[in-house]
Amino acid sequence: xxxxxxxxxxxxxxxxxxxxxxxxxxxxxxxxxxxxxxxxxxxxxxxxxxxxxxxxxxxxxxxxxxxxxxxxxxxxxxxxxxxxxxxxxxxxxxxxxxxxxxxxxxxxxxxxxxxxxxxxxxxxxxxxxxxxxxxxxxxxxxxxxxxxxxxxxxxxxxxxxxxxxxxxxxxxxxxxxxxxxxxxxxxxxxxxxxxxxxxxxxxxxxxxxxxxxxxxxxxxxxxxxxxxxxxxxxxxxxxxxxxxxxxxxxxxxxxxxxxxxxxxxxxxxxxxxxxxxxxxxxxxxxxxxxxxxxxxxxxxxxxxxxxxxxxxxxxxxxxxxxxxxxxxxxxxxxxxxxxxxxxxxxxxxxxxxxxxxxxxxxxxxxxxxxxxxxxxxxxxxxxxxxxxxxxxxxxxx
Amino acid sequence: xxxxxxxxxxxxxxxxxxxxxxxxxxxxxxxxxxxxxxxxxxxxxxxxxxxxxxxxxxxxxxxxxxxxxxxxxxxxxxxxxxxxxxxxxxxxxxxxxxxxxxxxxxxxxxxxxxxxxxxxxxxxxxxxxxxxxxxxxxxxxxxxxxxxxxxxxxxxxxxxxxxxxxxxxxxxxxxxxxxxxxxxxxxxxxxxxxxxxxxxxxxxxxxxxxxxxxxxxxxxxxxxxxxxxxxxxxxxxxxxxxxxxxxxxxxxxxxxxxxxxxxxxxxxxxxxxxxxxxxxxxxxxxxxxxxxxxxxxxxxxxxxxxxxxxxxxxxxxxxxxxxxxxxxxxxxxxxxxxxxxxxxxxxxxxxxxxxxxxxxxxxxxxxxxxxxxxxxxxxxxxxxxxxxxxxxxxxxx
Numbered sequence: 001x002x003x004x005x006x007x008x009x010x011x012x013x014x015x016x017x018x019x020x021x022x023x024x025x026x027x028x029x030x031x032x033x034x035x036x037x038x039x040x041x042x043x044x045x046x047x048x049x050x051x052x053x054x055x056x057x058x059x060x061x062x063x064x065x066x067x068x069x070x071x072x073x074x075x076x077x078x079x080x081x082x083x084x085x086x087x088x089x090x091x092x093x094x095x096x097x098x099x100x101x102x103x104x105x106x107x108x109x110x111x112x113x114x115x116x117x118x119x120x121x122x123x124x125x126x127x128x129x130x131x132x133x134x135x136x137x138x139x140x141x142x143x144x145x146x147x148x149x150x151x152x153x154x155x156x157x158x159x160x161x162x163x164x165x166x167x168x169x170x171x172x173x174x175x176x177x178x179x180x181x182x183x184x185x186x187x188x189x190x191x192x193x194x195x196x197x198x199x200x201x202x203x204x205x206x207x208x209x210x211x212x213x214x215x216x217x218x219x220x221x222x223x224x225x226x227x228x229x230x231x232x233x234x235x236x237x238x239x240x241x242x243x244x245x246x247x248x249x250x251x252x253x254x255x256x257x258x259x260x261x262x263x264x265x266x267x268x269x270x271x272x273x274x275x276x277x278x279x280x281x282x283x284x285x286x287x288x289x290x291x292x293x294x295x296x297x298x299x300x301x302x303x304x305x306x307x308x309x310x311x312x313x314x315x316x317x318x319x320x321x322x323x324x325x326x327x328x329x330x331x332x333x334x335x336x337x338x339x340x341x342x343x344x345x346x347x348x349x350x351x352x353x354x355x356x357x358x359x360x361x362x363x364x365x366x367x368x369x370x371x372x373x374x375x376x377x378x379x380x381x382x383x384x385x386x387x388x389x390x391x392x393x394x395x396x397x
Numbered sequence: 398x399x400x401x402x403x404x405x406x407x408x409x410x411x412x413x414x415x416x417x418x419x420x421x422x423x424x425x426x427x428x429x430x431x432x433x434x435x436x437x438x439x440x441x442x443x444x445x446x447x448x449x450x451x452x453x454x455x456x457x458x459x460x461x462x463x464x465x466x467x468x469x470x471x472x473x474x475x476x477x478x479x480x481x482x483x484x485x486x487x488x489x490x491x492x493x494x495x496x497x498x499x500x501x502x503x504x505x506x507x508x509x510x511x512x513x514x515x516x517x518x519x520x521x522x523x524x525x526x527x528x529x530x531x532x533x534x535x536x537x538x539x540x541x542x543x544x545x546x547x548x549x550x551x552x553x554x555x556x557x558x559x560x561x562x563x564x565x566x567x568x569x570x571x572x573x574x575x576x577x578x579x580x581x582x583x584x585x586x587x588x589x590x591x592x593x594x595x596x597x598x599x600x601x602x603x604x605x606x607x608x609x610x611x612x613x614x615x616x617x618x619x620x621x622x623x624x625x626x627x628x629x630x631x632x633x634x635x636x637x638x639x640x641x642x643x644x645x646x647x648x649x650x651x652x653x654x655x656x657x658x659x660x661x662x663x664x665x666x667x668x669x670x671x672x673x674x675x676x677x678x679x680x681x682x683x684x685x686x687x688x689x690x691x692x693x694x695x696x697x698x699x700x701x702x703x704x705x706x707x708x709x710x711x712x713x714x715x716x717x718x719x720x721x722x723x724x725x726x727x728x729x730x731x732x733x734x735x736x737x738x739x740x741x742x743x744x745x746x747x748x749x750x751x752x753x754x755x756x757x758x759x760x761x762x763x764x765x766x767x768x769x770x771x772x773x774x775x776x777x778x779x780x781x782x783x784x785x786x787x788x789x790x791x792x793x794x
Binding site: 004005006033034035039043044045046047064065068072104106107108109110111112113114115128130171173174176177178180181182184185187188189190191197198200202203204214215216217223226227228229230231232237253254255256257324335 | 401402403430431432436440441442443444461462465469501503504505506507508509510511512525527568570571573574575577578579581582584585586587588594595597599600601611612613614620623624625626627628629634650651652653654721732
């Protein structure tokens with residue numbers, strides 16, 4: 001893993017694509033600081049700021065740690081600074097002037113940071129640069145898809161491992177610790193990236209039995225009980241039992257690229273009602289995939305899935321109980337667990353080749369169980385290709 | 398764990414203390430949304446907004462999930478809403494008017510959220526409410542300290558477990574997975590809370606041997622190599638070896654309350670140079686503790702530690718290599734891993750009874766190893782009391 005480096009061609013093409021969007025939007029320059037965005041556009045996640053003019057070469061300002069940034073990043077101009085206050089002067093030196101409009105990552109930058117930035121950069125207009133970043137990041141290159149496929153290998157093996165390691169009496173949290181340890185042995189990096197300041201990404205979204213049907217604060221069909229009121233989602237201290245439906249939603253990451261997949265497990269036997277629901281979820285999943293091709297809108301995919309769920313008799317349970325249904329069936333995925341676009345009811349994005357999605361048609365049977373599946377695919381020129389390596393199956397161990 | 402509930406007396410006194418600070422600051426009301434703050438002031442972390450007027454009863458608006466919020470929170474007025482847009486109307490109904498000034502959590506609220514809030518709340522002035530929240534949270538009640546002591550029990554047992562489980566050939570990441578699984582069996586919740594949008598908190602800050610001396614982007618004496626350029630801190634894929642210094646910085650959490658402690662391990666023998674440095678760190682640690690009492694300023698503690706390090710001959714290595722030294726030796730801790738105040742060179746906070754701190758005098762021997770210790774204590778009326786249960790020792794296994 002130590003020889004991993006983002007190729008210079010990747011970095012160049014990413015910045016070029018961003019610059020075209022900036023020119024179209026009339027944005028003179030962008031200052032990128034969020035760790036994942038910085039890694040995407042430079043190859044390094046060290047403490048620093050990337051200045052991208054709408055035209056011309058970018059400059060990477062590094063506060064800490066310069067030797068590592070130089071080793072990891074193929075950006076030609078990397079400059080050491082002690083404080084952000086030095087940046088405007090450096091920009092004047094190199095570009096001859098400050099930009100009229102400066103794009104910042106408004107979707108993550110806290111108000112107090114922005115207030116400070118405004119004392120440092122005296123520009124006419126500050127614009128929200130985050131939509132342009134998301135639109136650049138949402139089209140993955142073949143190199144990026146290759147990275148995701150490497151992560152999918154780890155994830156696939158980890159689902160296999162679960163079959164042998166799952167055992168009655170293990171708590172949800174403990175079992176998650178076990179399979180996460182296994183995944184780490186294969187290179188899993190542990191930390192799942194969530195962009196939104198209120199969102200949490202974690203490795204233990206295990207929803208077993210009745211507890212697994214509990215609705216909660218997260219934007220998912222079911223949240224789970226969690227470990228306490230302080231972290232009321234995902235797995236908890238409930239032991240896993242025989243003959244109950246167990247949903248395992250596994251996030252893995254290698255070299256920054258995520259996978260997000262769900263499979264159903266049961267020890268002993270899967271109750272009939274749950275088995276039927278699991279199979280129906282797989283049918284919905286497959287029906288959506290059959291309709292994936294460039295030009296199709298995400299809302300169309302959403303609607304196809306809802307129709308299919310109805311026709312299979314799962315209108316009531318699909319996407320959550322009445323009153324708490326979610327309005328999406330999937331989301332972009334890459335350097336963050338959830339990326340743009342979202343496959344949602346009200347969105348009008350059209351599929352393009354290179355978009356990667358996690359597709360998760362799930363059902364909640366209140367006070368009984370959750371059921372569903374989740375796989376990752378990439379949109380190709382003519383349809384789709386699975387990135388997930390784990391079979392679209394139900395595992396009864 | 399399922400019967401855990403924040404007592405109503407806690408909630409009442411927290412809100413009262415906040416209201417006094419609001420009155421002093423001339424802030425008419427505050428709207429609290431960040432998950433941890435919301436949990437602190439209400440007892441629930443469900444999706445919602447807490448409206449606190451400078452005087453009178455607060456109102457908790459819940460989007461999702463109402464039954465759980467009602468069960469967890471002792472706030473008397475809990476109201477279900479579908480959208481934030483309903484809040485101003487409800488405030489008019491209850492309080493007769495909108496506030497003139499509204500405090501928000503500027504240190505975490507992204508600019509785009511704030512822009513949206515401004516279309517919803519038409520008030521005269523928006524103020525930064527986060528300093529008042531931090532100052533309320535930094536004084537822990539006896540009940541809160543009891544919670545931290547329960548977490549310390551888990552943490553102490555986990556350090557004991559490490560002695561038996563550590564083994565040559567395990568990678569840093571794998572070993573971390575093992576002890577985290579053990580901790581989860583005792584109730585550890587897995588997710589460590591970091592407030593800053595650029596900060597990451599994780600469970601695998603293992604720095605072994607030479608790799609463990611690597612400086613990096615995080616605000617710590619050493620960052621470690623991490624698993625890749627995408628996550629360049631903490632443990633990595635390096636196997637643990639005999640006869641090398643291994644620093645294990647363990648974060649644990651129970652019912653939202655964190656512990657953050659560091660101990661040094663070695664298999665076989667600890668090299669002399671490292672052993673001496675570890676002992677010196679413990680001496681510095683103890684010297685700082687001897688000087689802890691109400692009224693002492695945090696910068697005084699910082700300076701005492703630097704003098705002590707110099708007198709022991711560790712000027713060069715203390716707090717990081719020259720050019721990369723950090724300017725703090727500890728930090729508040731509670732519902733977040735790092736809270737106010739920070740025990741730093743330039744801060745003028747004075748210690749008060751009920752403040753809880755993680756104290757971490759660490760050293761970096763570049764291209765050799767990291768050494769140090771970290772424990773958690775609470776400031777009492779006359780001095781301090783340790784919350785950490787694990788002995789201030791060096792573990793050679």
